[in-house]
Amino acid sequence: MTRWKCVCAYDGTGFAGWQSQRGGGSVQDAIEGRLAEVLGVDTRIHASGRTDAGVHARGQVFHFDAAWGHGPGKLSAAIRSRLPRSIQIVSVREAKPDFHARFSAKGKVYAYYVRIGDASPFERPYCWTVMRPLDPAAMLRAAALLEGRHDFKALSATRGTEDDDPGGTVRTLRRLQVVARGRRVRLVAEADGFLYKMVRRIAGALVAVGEGRLSADDLQAFLRAGARTARVETAPPQGLFLERVLYR
Protein backbone atom coordinates (compact mmCIF):
# COMPACT_ATOMS: atom_id res chain seq x y z
CA MET A 1 0.00 0.00 0.00
CA THR A 2 1.19 3.49 -0.86
CA ARG A 3 -0.13 6.73 0.60
CA TRP A 4 -1.04 9.22 -2.12
CA LYS A 5 -1.36 13.00 -1.72
CA CYS A 6 -3.71 14.71 -4.16
CA VAL A 7 -4.38 18.38 -4.83
CA CYS A 8 -7.74 19.07 -6.44
CA ALA A 9 -9.86 22.01 -7.56
CA TYR A 10 -13.62 22.11 -7.79
CA ASP A 11 -16.47 24.40 -8.68
CA GLY A 12 -18.71 23.88 -5.66
CA THR A 13 -21.85 25.21 -7.38
CA GLY A 14 -23.51 21.90 -8.05
CA PHE A 15 -22.20 19.98 -5.05
CA ALA A 16 -23.59 19.34 -1.58
CA GLY A 17 -20.20 20.34 -0.13
CA TRP A 18 -17.05 18.27 0.27
CA GLN A 19 -18.17 15.67 2.74
CA SER A 20 -19.66 12.36 1.71
CA GLN A 21 -23.33 12.04 2.50
CA ARG A 22 -26.14 9.57 2.15
CA GLY A 23 -27.50 9.88 -1.37
CA GLY A 24 -24.25 11.26 -2.78
CA GLY A 25 -23.86 14.64 -4.45
CA SER A 26 -20.70 15.67 -2.61
CA VAL A 27 -17.24 16.21 -4.06
CA GLN A 28 -15.91 13.38 -1.90
CA ASP A 29 -18.62 11.04 -3.24
CA ALA A 30 -17.67 11.92 -6.83
CA ILE A 31 -13.95 11.33 -6.29
CA GLU A 32 -14.42 8.15 -4.25
CA GLY A 33 -16.77 6.86 -6.94
CA ARG A 34 -14.10 7.32 -9.62
CA LEU A 35 -11.36 5.91 -7.40
CA ALA A 36 -13.40 2.75 -6.84
CA GLU A 37 -13.61 2.31 -10.62
CA VAL A 38 -9.90 2.97 -11.14
CA LEU A 39 -8.63 0.84 -8.24
CA GLY A 40 -11.30 -1.83 -8.25
CA VAL A 41 -11.80 -1.45 -4.53
CA ASP A 42 -13.70 1.00 -2.30
CA THR A 43 -11.19 3.58 -1.11
CA ARG A 44 -11.81 6.23 1.51
CA ILE A 45 -10.20 9.65 0.91
CA HIS A 46 -9.28 12.06 3.72
CA ALA A 47 -9.33 15.80 3.04
CA SER A 48 -7.64 18.69 4.82
CA GLY A 49 -11.15 19.64 5.96
CA ARG A 50 -14.70 19.97 4.74
CA THR A 51 -16.06 22.74 2.58
CA ASP A 52 -19.74 23.67 2.70
CA ALA A 53 -22.21 23.37 -0.16
CA GLY A 54 -21.46 25.98 -2.82
CA VAL A 55 -17.91 26.68 -1.60
CA HIS A 56 -15.16 26.33 -4.21
CA ALA A 57 -11.58 25.08 -4.02
CA ARG A 58 -8.48 25.75 -6.07
CA GLY A 59 -6.19 23.74 -3.81
CA GLN A 60 -8.04 21.25 -1.62
CA VAL A 61 -5.76 18.41 -0.51
CA PHE A 62 -6.72 14.83 0.28
CA HIS A 63 -4.87 11.55 0.81
CA PHE A 64 -5.70 7.90 0.39
CA ASP A 65 -3.96 4.53 0.52
CA ALA A 66 -3.85 2.29 -2.52
CA ALA A 67 -1.89 -0.58 -3.95
CA TRP A 68 -1.07 0.93 -7.33
CA GLY A 69 2.09 -0.06 -9.13
CA HIS A 70 1.99 2.18 -12.22
CA GLY A 71 3.26 5.47 -10.80
CA PRO A 72 1.56 8.79 -10.01
CA GLY A 73 1.28 9.97 -13.64
CA LYS A 74 -0.89 7.05 -14.69
CA LEU A 75 -2.89 7.18 -11.46
CA SER A 76 -3.60 10.87 -12.02
CA ALA A 77 -4.58 10.31 -15.65
CA ALA A 78 -6.87 7.43 -14.70
CA ILE A 79 -8.74 9.46 -12.06
CA ARG A 80 -8.91 12.62 -14.20
CA SER A 81 -10.39 10.92 -17.22
CA ARG A 82 -13.45 9.82 -15.29
CA LEU A 83 -14.28 12.86 -13.21
CA PRO A 84 -17.04 15.39 -13.88
CA ARG A 85 -15.90 18.65 -15.49
CA SER A 86 -16.42 20.56 -12.25
CA ILE A 87 -13.64 18.64 -10.46
CA GLN A 88 -9.99 18.78 -11.48
CA ILE A 89 -7.15 16.67 -10.16
CA VAL A 90 -4.28 19.17 -10.05
CA SER A 91 -1.55 16.78 -8.88
CA VAL A 92 -1.02 13.28 -7.49
CA ARG A 93 2.13 12.46 -5.55
CA GLU A 94 3.44 9.66 -3.41
CA ALA A 95 3.47 10.77 0.23
CA LYS A 96 5.26 9.50 3.32
CA PRO A 97 3.23 6.85 5.18
CA ASP A 98 2.58 9.25 8.07
CA PHE A 99 1.34 12.12 5.89
CA HIS A 100 -2.23 13.11 6.76
CA ALA A 101 -4.06 15.72 4.72
CA ARG A 102 -5.75 17.12 7.83
CA PHE A 103 -3.38 16.46 10.72
CA SER A 104 -0.17 17.33 8.85
CA ALA A 105 -1.55 20.70 7.69
CA LYS A 106 0.23 23.74 9.15
CA GLY A 107 -2.23 26.27 7.81
CA LYS A 108 -4.69 27.19 5.09
CA VAL A 109 -5.31 30.07 2.73
CA TYR A 110 -8.82 31.12 1.73
CA ALA A 111 -9.97 33.86 -0.64
CA TYR A 112 -13.36 35.55 -0.50
CA TYR A 113 -14.72 37.64 -3.38
CA VAL A 114 -17.15 40.52 -2.99
CA ARG A 115 -18.67 42.38 -5.90
CA ILE A 116 -20.40 45.76 -5.54
CA GLY A 117 -23.44 46.07 -7.79
CA ASP A 118 -24.98 43.64 -10.24
CA ALA A 119 -22.51 40.92 -11.26
CA SER A 120 -22.47 39.29 -14.67
CA PRO A 121 -23.80 35.72 -15.01
CA PHE A 122 -20.16 34.63 -15.28
CA GLU A 123 -19.25 36.09 -11.86
CA ARG A 124 -22.43 35.43 -9.91
CA PRO A 125 -21.59 31.86 -8.91
CA TYR A 126 -18.20 33.04 -7.59
CA CYS A 127 -18.85 36.15 -5.50
CA TRP A 128 -21.09 37.81 -2.96
CA THR A 129 -22.98 40.66 -4.60
CA VAL A 130 -23.59 43.63 -2.31
CA MET A 131 -25.48 46.68 -3.43
CA ARG A 132 -24.03 49.44 -1.24
CA PRO A 133 -20.58 50.97 -1.78
CA LEU A 134 -17.78 49.74 0.48
CA ASP A 135 -15.12 51.84 2.21
CA PRO A 136 -11.91 49.85 1.64
CA ALA A 137 -9.90 51.98 4.11
CA ALA A 138 -12.30 51.10 6.95
CA MET A 139 -12.16 47.43 5.92
CA LEU A 140 -8.35 47.51 5.93
CA ARG A 141 -8.26 48.97 9.46
CA ALA A 142 -10.71 46.34 10.71
CA ALA A 143 -8.73 43.56 9.00
CA ALA A 144 -5.56 44.71 10.74
CA LEU A 145 -7.33 44.37 14.10
CA LEU A 146 -8.34 40.80 13.31
CA GLU A 147 -4.87 39.69 12.32
CA GLY A 148 -2.88 37.85 14.98
CA ARG A 149 -3.68 35.32 17.71
CA HIS A 150 -7.23 35.72 19.05
CA ASP A 151 -10.20 33.80 20.32
CA PHE A 152 -12.30 33.80 17.14
CA LYS A 153 -15.39 32.22 18.68
CA ALA A 154 -17.44 35.35 17.89
CA LEU A 155 -16.54 34.91 14.22
CA SER A 156 -17.39 31.21 14.04
CA ALA A 157 -20.56 29.17 13.87
CA THR A 158 -21.60 25.97 15.55
CA ARG A 159 -21.87 22.83 13.48
CA GLY A 160 -24.52 21.71 15.91
CA THR A 161 -22.56 18.68 17.04
CA GLU A 162 -21.20 17.96 20.51
CA ASP A 163 -17.58 17.89 19.37
CA ASP A 164 -17.73 21.53 18.27
CA ASP A 165 -14.35 23.21 18.66
CA PRO A 166 -12.59 20.35 20.46
CA GLY A 167 -9.29 22.20 20.04
CA GLY A 168 -10.66 25.48 21.39
CA THR A 169 -11.45 28.64 19.45
CA VAL A 170 -8.09 30.40 19.54
CA ARG A 171 -6.42 30.67 16.14
CA THR A 172 -3.60 32.68 14.62
CA LEU A 173 -4.78 34.71 11.65
CA ARG A 174 -1.41 35.25 10.01
CA ARG A 175 -2.71 37.43 7.22
CA LEU A 176 -5.98 39.13 6.32
CA GLN A 177 -5.65 41.10 3.09
CA VAL A 178 -8.26 43.44 1.64
CA VAL A 179 -7.62 44.14 -2.03
CA ALA A 180 -10.10 46.58 -3.60
CA ARG A 181 -10.10 47.07 -7.37
CA GLY A 182 -12.98 49.08 -8.72
CA ARG A 183 -16.20 47.29 -7.87
CA ARG A 184 -14.44 44.12 -6.69
CA VAL A 185 -12.98 43.40 -3.28
CA ARG A 186 -10.90 40.31 -2.65
CA LEU A 187 -10.19 39.12 0.87
CA VAL A 188 -7.33 36.70 1.50
CA ALA A 189 -7.08 34.99 4.87
CA GLU A 190 -4.26 32.75 6.05
CA ALA A 191 -4.31 31.05 9.45
CA ASP A 192 -2.92 28.04 11.24
CA GLY A 193 -6.48 26.76 11.14
CA PHE A 194 -10.02 28.07 10.73
CA LEU A 195 -13.13 27.57 12.82
CA TYR A 196 -16.39 26.54 11.18
CA LYS A 197 -17.64 29.37 8.88
CA MET A 198 -14.88 31.64 10.18
CA VAL A 199 -13.87 33.07 6.79
CA ARG A 200 -17.47 33.69 5.77
CA ARG A 201 -18.15 35.44 9.09
CA ILE A 202 -14.97 37.50 8.74
CA ALA A 203 -16.18 38.46 5.24
CA GLY A 204 -19.61 39.35 6.64
CA ALA A 205 -18.01 41.45 9.37
CA LEU A 206 -15.66 43.29 7.00
CA VAL A 207 -18.47 44.06 4.55
CA ALA A 208 -20.56 45.40 7.45
CA VAL A 209 -17.62 47.63 8.38
CA GLY A 210 -17.20 48.67 4.74
CA GLU A 211 -20.88 49.64 4.58
CA GLY A 212 -20.62 51.51 7.87
CA ARG A 213 -23.01 49.20 9.74
CA LEU A 214 -20.31 48.02 12.17
CA SER A 215 -17.15 49.71 13.42
CA ALA A 216 -13.71 48.27 14.01
CA ASP A 217 -14.40 48.85 17.73
CA ASP A 218 -17.50 46.64 17.46
CA LEU A 219 -15.39 43.84 16.02
CA GLN A 220 -12.86 44.15 18.81
CA ALA A 221 -15.65 44.04 21.37
CA PHE A 222 -17.10 40.90 19.74
CA LEU A 223 -13.69 39.20 19.86
CA ARG A 224 -13.18 40.15 23.51
CA ALA A 225 -16.66 38.95 24.50
CA GLY A 226 -15.74 35.56 23.06
CA ALA A 227 -19.34 34.62 22.28
CA ARG A 228 -21.11 34.03 18.98
CA THR A 229 -23.04 37.10 17.92
CA ALA A 230 -26.00 37.58 15.61
CA ARG A 231 -24.72 41.07 14.76
CA VAL A 232 -22.24 39.52 12.34
CA GLU A 233 -23.69 38.11 9.14
CA THR A 234 -22.28 34.94 7.56
CA ALA A 235 -21.35 35.77 3.97
CA PRO A 236 -22.83 33.39 1.37
CA PRO A 237 -20.82 30.31 0.34
CA GLN A 238 -20.33 31.03 -3.35
CA GLY A 239 -17.77 33.81 -2.71
CA LEU A 240 -15.43 31.46 -0.84
CA PHE A 241 -12.44 29.63 -2.32
CA LEU A 242 -10.10 27.26 -0.48
CA GLU A 243 -6.89 28.39 -2.15
CA ARG A 244 -4.16 26.33 -0.57
CA VAL A 245 -3.38 23.97 2.29
CA LEU A 246 0.04 24.54 3.79
CA TYR A 247 2.33 21.71 4.90
CA ARG A 248 5.84 21.77 6.25
Added chain:
Amino acid sequence: MTRWKCVCAYDGTGFAGWQSQRGGGSVQDAIEGRLAEVLGVDTRIHASGRTDAGVHARGQVFHFDAAWGHGPGKLSAAIRSRLPRSIQIVSVREAKPDFHARFSAKGKVYAYYVRIGDASPFERPYCWTVMRPLDPAAMLRAAALLEGRHDFKALSATRGTEDDDPGGTVRTLRRLQVVARGRRVRLVAEADGFLYKMVRRIAGALVAVGEGRLSADDLQAFLRAGARTARVETAPPQGLFLERVLYR
Protein backbone atom coordinates in the same frame (compact mmCIF):
# COMPACT_ATOMS: atom_id res chain seq x y z
CA MET B 1 -47.00 50.61 -27.47
CA THR B 2 -43.33 51.41 -27.02
CA ARG B 3 -40.44 49.58 -28.61
CA TRP B 4 -37.81 48.58 -26.03
CA LYS B 5 -34.18 47.75 -26.73
CA CYS B 6 -32.52 45.40 -24.22
CA VAL B 7 -28.93 44.32 -23.82
CA CYS B 8 -28.50 41.04 -21.96
CA ALA B 9 -25.73 38.66 -20.91
CA TYR B 10 -26.06 34.95 -20.33
CA ASP B 11 -24.05 31.92 -19.37
CA GLY B 12 -25.14 29.52 -22.10
CA THR B 13 -24.01 26.40 -20.23
CA GLY B 14 -27.43 25.22 -19.13
CA PHE B 15 -29.46 26.52 -22.06
CA ALA B 16 -30.61 24.95 -25.32
CA GLY B 17 -29.34 28.04 -27.16
CA TRP B 18 -31.05 31.39 -27.68
CA GLN B 19 -34.00 30.42 -29.80
CA SER B 20 -37.35 29.45 -28.36
CA GLN B 21 -38.19 25.81 -28.78
CA ARG B 22 -40.92 23.36 -27.99
CA GLY B 23 -40.46 22.28 -24.38
CA GLY B 24 -38.55 25.41 -23.39
CA GLY B 25 -35.00 25.50 -22.08
CA SER B 26 -33.78 28.34 -24.27
CA VAL B 27 -32.70 31.82 -23.20
CA GLN B 28 -35.53 33.32 -25.22
CA ASP B 29 -38.03 31.06 -23.44
CA ALA B 30 -36.73 32.17 -20.05
CA ILE B 31 -36.90 35.88 -20.88
CA GLU B 32 -40.30 35.67 -22.59
CA GLY B 33 -41.61 33.73 -19.60
CA ARG B 34 -40.56 36.52 -17.22
CA LEU B 35 -41.84 39.24 -19.56
CA ALA B 36 -45.25 37.59 -19.66
CA GLU B 37 -45.36 37.75 -15.85
CA VAL B 38 -44.21 41.37 -15.75
CA LEU B 39 -46.43 42.65 -18.56
CA GLY B 40 -49.38 40.35 -18.07
CA VAL B 41 -49.44 39.51 -21.76
CA ASP B 42 -47.45 37.14 -23.98
CA THR B 43 -44.72 39.19 -25.62
CA ARG B 44 -42.42 38.01 -28.37
CA ILE B 45 -38.81 39.21 -28.22
CA HIS B 46 -36.59 39.59 -31.29
CA ALA B 47 -32.83 39.10 -30.93
CA SER B 48 -29.94 40.26 -33.09
CA GLY B 49 -29.53 36.59 -33.98
CA ARG B 50 -29.52 33.14 -32.46
CA THR B 51 -26.73 31.61 -30.44
CA ASP B 52 -26.26 27.85 -30.30
CA ALA B 53 -26.58 25.68 -27.20
CA GLY B 54 -23.66 26.32 -24.86
CA VAL B 55 -22.64 29.62 -26.47
CA HIS B 56 -22.42 32.61 -24.10
CA ALA B 57 -23.25 36.29 -24.52
CA ARG B 58 -22.02 39.43 -22.84
CA GLY B 59 -23.95 41.78 -25.11
CA GLN B 60 -26.83 40.08 -26.90
CA VAL B 61 -29.48 42.61 -27.98
CA PHE B 62 -33.21 42.05 -28.37
CA HIS B 63 -36.27 44.24 -28.78
CA PHE B 64 -39.94 43.94 -27.98
CA ASP B 65 -43.07 46.06 -27.99
CA ALA B 66 -44.96 46.72 -24.80
CA ALA B 67 -47.46 49.14 -23.31
CA TRP B 68 -45.52 50.02 -20.18
CA GLY B 69 -45.93 53.44 -18.60
CA HIS B 70 -43.46 53.30 -15.72
CA GLY B 71 -40.19 54.02 -17.52
CA PRO B 72 -37.19 51.86 -18.44
CA GLY B 73 -35.71 51.72 -14.90
CA LYS B 74 -38.73 50.03 -13.40
CA LEU B 75 -39.16 47.77 -16.43
CA SER B 76 -35.55 46.66 -16.13
CA ALA B 77 -35.86 46.06 -12.38
CA ALA B 78 -39.07 44.08 -12.86
CA ILE B 79 -37.56 41.76 -15.47
CA ARG B 80 -34.25 41.36 -13.60
CA SER B 81 -35.81 40.36 -10.33
CA ARG B 82 -37.44 37.35 -11.88
CA LEU B 83 -34.75 35.96 -14.12
CA PRO B 84 -32.51 32.97 -13.40
CA ARG B 85 -29.01 33.81 -12.18
CA SER B 86 -27.49 32.77 -15.50
CA ILE B 87 -29.24 35.61 -17.38
CA GLN B 88 -28.56 39.29 -16.73
CA ILE B 89 -30.43 42.27 -18.12
CA VAL B 90 -27.63 44.76 -18.72
CA SER B 91 -29.77 47.67 -19.94
CA VAL B 92 -33.29 48.51 -21.07
CA ARG B 93 -33.91 51.58 -23.21
CA GLU B 94 -36.72 53.04 -25.23
CA ALA B 95 -35.98 52.63 -28.93
CA LYS B 96 -37.31 54.30 -32.04
CA PRO B 97 -40.34 52.49 -33.47
CA ASP B 98 -38.34 51.32 -36.48
CA PHE B 99 -35.46 49.90 -34.44
CA HIS B 100 -35.00 46.18 -35.07
CA ALA B 101 -32.42 44.19 -33.08
CA ARG B 102 -31.55 42.10 -36.12
CA PHE B 103 -32.19 44.28 -39.16
CA SER B 104 -30.77 47.50 -37.67
CA ALA B 105 -27.49 45.81 -36.70
CA LYS B 106 -24.42 47.04 -38.57
CA GLY B 107 -22.10 44.40 -37.22
CA LYS B 108 -21.20 42.07 -34.39
CA VAL B 109 -18.21 41.30 -32.24
CA TYR B 110 -17.50 37.77 -31.00
CA ALA B 111 -14.70 36.48 -28.77
CA TYR B 112 -13.45 32.90 -28.72
CA TYR B 113 -11.27 31.54 -25.91
CA VAL B 114 -8.75 28.73 -26.31
CA ARG B 115 -6.80 27.24 -23.44
CA ILE B 116 -3.71 25.07 -23.93
CA GLY B 117 -3.55 22.21 -21.43
CA ASP B 118 -5.89 21.20 -18.65
CA ALA B 119 -8.19 24.06 -17.65
CA SER B 120 -9.48 24.61 -14.12
CA PRO B 121 -13.11 23.79 -13.35
CA PHE B 122 -13.74 27.55 -13.36
CA GLU B 123 -12.52 27.96 -16.94
CA ARG B 124 -13.74 24.74 -18.51
CA PRO B 125 -17.27 25.95 -19.29
CA TYR B 126 -15.82 29.03 -21.03
CA CYS B 127 -13.04 27.82 -23.29
CA TRP B 128 -11.89 25.21 -25.74
CA THR B 129 -9.15 23.10 -24.18
CA VAL B 130 -6.51 21.94 -26.65
CA MET B 131 -3.61 19.77 -25.60
CA ARG B 132 -0.93 20.66 -28.15
CA PRO B 133 1.04 23.93 -28.08
CA LEU B 134 -0.04 26.66 -30.49
CA ASP B 135 2.17 28.88 -32.62
CA PRO B 136 0.65 32.36 -32.19
CA ALA B 137 2.76 33.85 -35.01
CA ALA B 138 1.34 31.37 -37.51
CA MET B 139 -2.17 32.06 -36.20
CA LEU B 140 -1.63 35.81 -36.57
CA ARG B 141 -0.52 35.41 -40.19
CA ALA B 142 -3.54 33.23 -41.00
CA ALA B 143 -5.88 35.67 -39.24
CA ALA B 144 -4.53 38.53 -41.37
CA LEU B 145 -5.40 36.55 -44.50
CA LEU B 146 -8.98 36.06 -43.34
CA GLU B 147 -9.58 39.73 -42.59
CA GLY B 148 -11.40 41.70 -45.27
CA ARG B 149 -14.25 40.97 -47.67
CA HIS B 150 -14.42 37.32 -48.70
CA ASP B 151 -16.79 34.52 -49.53
CA PHE B 152 -16.75 32.72 -46.17
CA LYS B 153 -18.82 29.73 -47.26
CA ALA B 154 -15.88 27.37 -46.56
CA LEU B 155 -15.88 28.61 -42.97
CA SER B 156 -19.62 28.25 -42.39
CA ALA B 157 -22.00 25.39 -41.77
CA THR B 158 -25.45 24.64 -43.07
CA ARG B 159 -28.40 24.96 -40.74
CA GLY B 160 -30.05 22.26 -42.78
CA THR B 161 -32.92 24.51 -43.79
CA GLU B 162 -33.84 25.69 -47.26
CA ASP B 163 -33.32 29.35 -46.47
CA ASP B 164 -29.62 28.81 -45.73
CA ASP B 165 -27.61 31.90 -46.57
CA PRO B 166 -30.40 33.86 -48.26
CA GLY B 167 -28.13 36.90 -48.34
CA GLY B 168 -25.19 35.04 -49.84
CA THR B 169 -21.97 34.02 -48.12
CA VAL B 170 -19.83 37.10 -48.67
CA ARG B 171 -19.03 38.99 -45.47
CA THR B 172 -16.57 41.66 -44.40
CA LEU B 173 -14.42 40.50 -41.51
CA ARG B 174 -13.32 43.90 -40.25
CA ARG B 175 -11.05 42.56 -37.56
CA LEU B 176 -9.69 39.18 -36.48
CA GLN B 177 -7.40 39.53 -33.50
CA VAL B 178 -5.25 36.77 -32.01
CA VAL B 179 -4.12 37.63 -28.48
CA ALA B 180 -1.85 35.01 -26.91
CA ARG B 181 -0.99 35.24 -23.21
CA GLY B 182 0.78 32.25 -21.77
CA ARG B 183 -1.47 29.24 -22.15
CA ARG B 184 -4.50 31.27 -23.21
CA VAL B 185 -5.38 32.52 -26.66
CA ARG B 186 -8.26 34.93 -27.23
CA LEU B 187 -9.67 35.48 -30.69
CA VAL B 188 -11.78 38.56 -31.37
CA ALA B 189 -13.77 38.76 -34.59
CA GLU B 190 -15.76 41.73 -35.84
CA ALA B 191 -17.76 41.61 -39.06
CA ASP B 192 -20.76 43.20 -40.73
CA GLY B 193 -22.43 39.84 -40.17
CA PHE B 194 -21.53 36.23 -39.55
CA LEU B 195 -22.59 33.04 -41.28
CA TYR B 196 -23.82 30.09 -39.25
CA LYS B 197 -20.97 28.68 -37.10
CA MET B 198 -18.53 31.03 -38.85
CA VAL B 199 -16.66 32.11 -35.70
CA ARG B 200 -16.37 28.55 -34.40
CA ARG B 201 -15.05 27.39 -37.77
CA ILE B 202 -12.60 30.30 -37.90
CA ALA B 203 -11.45 29.27 -34.40
CA GLY B 204 -11.13 25.65 -35.53
CA ALA B 205 -9.12 26.75 -38.58
CA LEU B 206 -6.80 29.04 -36.60
CA VAL B 207 -6.13 26.37 -33.96
CA ALA B 208 -5.33 23.87 -36.75
CA VAL B 209 -2.87 26.42 -38.16
CA GLY B 210 -1.43 27.02 -34.67
CA GLU B 211 -0.89 23.27 -34.24
CA GLY B 212 0.68 22.99 -37.71
CA ARG B 213 -2.08 20.77 -39.12
CA LEU B 214 -3.16 23.38 -41.67
CA SER B 215 -1.23 26.19 -43.36
CA ALA B 216 -2.30 29.72 -44.15
CA ASP B 217 -2.17 28.64 -47.81
CA ASP B 218 -4.68 25.89 -47.07
CA LEU B 219 -7.07 28.47 -45.61
CA GLN B 220 -6.73 30.69 -48.65
CA ALA B 221 -7.41 27.72 -50.91
CA PHE B 222 -10.54 26.85 -48.90
CA LEU B 223 -11.84 30.43 -49.19
CA ARG B 224 -11.17 30.49 -52.93
CA ALA B 225 -12.85 27.12 -53.48
CA GLY B 226 -15.98 28.59 -51.87
CA ALA B 227 -17.25 25.21 -50.66
CA ARG B 228 -17.72 23.82 -47.17
CA THR B 229 -14.82 21.59 -46.21
CA ALA B 230 -14.50 18.79 -43.67
CA ARG B 231 -10.82 19.68 -43.24
CA VAL B 232 -11.81 22.55 -40.95
CA GLU B 233 -13.07 21.56 -37.52
CA THR B 234 -15.88 23.48 -35.83
CA ALA B 235 -14.61 24.61 -32.42
CA PRO B 236 -16.90 23.67 -29.50
CA PRO B 237 -19.61 26.13 -28.41
CA GLN B 238 -18.47 26.83 -24.85
CA GLY B 239 -15.48 28.95 -25.97
CA LEU B 240 -17.70 31.41 -27.86
CA PHE B 241 -19.02 34.72 -26.51
CA LEU B 242 -21.25 37.18 -28.35
CA GLU B 243 -19.59 40.34 -27.09
CA ARG B 244 -21.45 43.17 -28.75
CA VAL B 245 -23.96 44.02 -31.44
CA LEU B 246 -23.13 47.21 -33.31
CA TYR B 247 -25.76 49.75 -34.37
CA ARG B 248 -25.40 53.09 -36.02
